[in-house]
Amino acid sequence: MSADIRVLLVDDDPLVRSGLRLMLGGAPDIEVVAEASDGSEVEPLVALHAPDVVLMDIRMPTVDGLAATEALRGRPGAPEVIVLTTFNTDEHVVRAMRAGAAGFVLKHTPPPEIVAAVRKVAAGEPVLSPAVTRQLMAQVSGGGRSRAAEARARLAVLADREREVAVAVGAGKSNAEIAAELFMSVPTVKTNVSRILAKLGLNNRVQIALLVNDAGEVG
Known part of the structure; x- marks a missing residue:
């Protein structure tokens, strides 16, 4: 077996x-x-x-x-x-x-x-975790304004609710935490995450977090 x-x-x-x-x-x-x-x-x-x-x-x-x-x-x-x-x-x-x-x-x-x-x-x-991702990014010189502008342009294709979920993912929140914060069910959060990945051509949540942080959406 x-x-x-x-x-x-x-x-x-x-x-x-x-x-x-x-x-x-x-x-x-x-x-x-x-x-x-x-x-x-x-x-x-x-x-x-x-x-x-x-x-x-x-x-x-x-x-x-x-x-x-x-x-x-x-x-x-x-x-x-x-x-x-x-x-x-x-x-x-x-x-x-x-x-x-x-x-x-x-x-x-x-x-x-x-x-x-x-x-x-x-x-x-x-x-x-997205928190570790942000720490890594802070220690590595990035693309500056051009990368931020490109990231914001990519995120612009998302619907408002999808963008809220993306920002929450970038902040390191779990599906359950996102559901509670945005008054959604966990299955709805998962559906939104799947749509975000498909729309942005990404593979996983870490890439969502990277993009959101590139765009300066998470403080």
């Missing part, structure tokens, strides 16, 4: 891959289906093994994790991506989030938290 969550490990360090395989192998609902040592190997392995989640290192010698994430998330039915990094202030982390990664984990994160992160993204939940 196969595990519920299929994982592809991508890291150029065999010791890191071995450690990840060991910690994930202890979870009964997770199976490591393949490993890659470079981003250039990711798409063929995804096509072959159909993983649900890819644990992706940022820095690799030929094709880095950022380029691999961008290529992968551009595919229909792409697996979720969790970025592996050494530093939580790395500008490449924010770029990976913009490319559609569901979040990041530090390589020294305790094993139970990495297992929990894999389970969360497999269930469609981001592992990077």
Whole structure:
């Protein structure tokens, strides 16, 4: 009987891959289906093994994790991506989030938290809160006024209610908190989030938070 969550490990360090395989192998609902040592190997392995989640290192010698994430998330039915990094202030982390990664984990994160992160993204939940996203963005030089103007123009396509939900997502509120604040049911909030993602061509809530913060909609 196969595990519920299929994982592809991508890291150029065999010791890191071995450690990840060991910690994930202890979870009964997770199976490591393949490993890659470079981003250039990711798409063929995804096509072959159909993983649900890819644990992706940022820095690799030929094709880095950022380029691999961008290529992968551009595919229909792409697996979720969790970025592996050494530093939580790395500008490449924010770029990976913009490319559609569901979040990041530090390589020294305790094993139970990495297992929990894999389970969360497999269930469609981001592992990077909007609050942490804002902290990251504050530490990375962005596109300034041009990025803000572009973000505001993109948000302009949303209906008023959708925009309110988007701003609440950017503030780090859960669906239940948004429902209470905006006097909506949780299913209605979920429907609005789905519409926002579709209208803006985004993959997940983290990207909504990034866009809202780019636009200066969250203080």
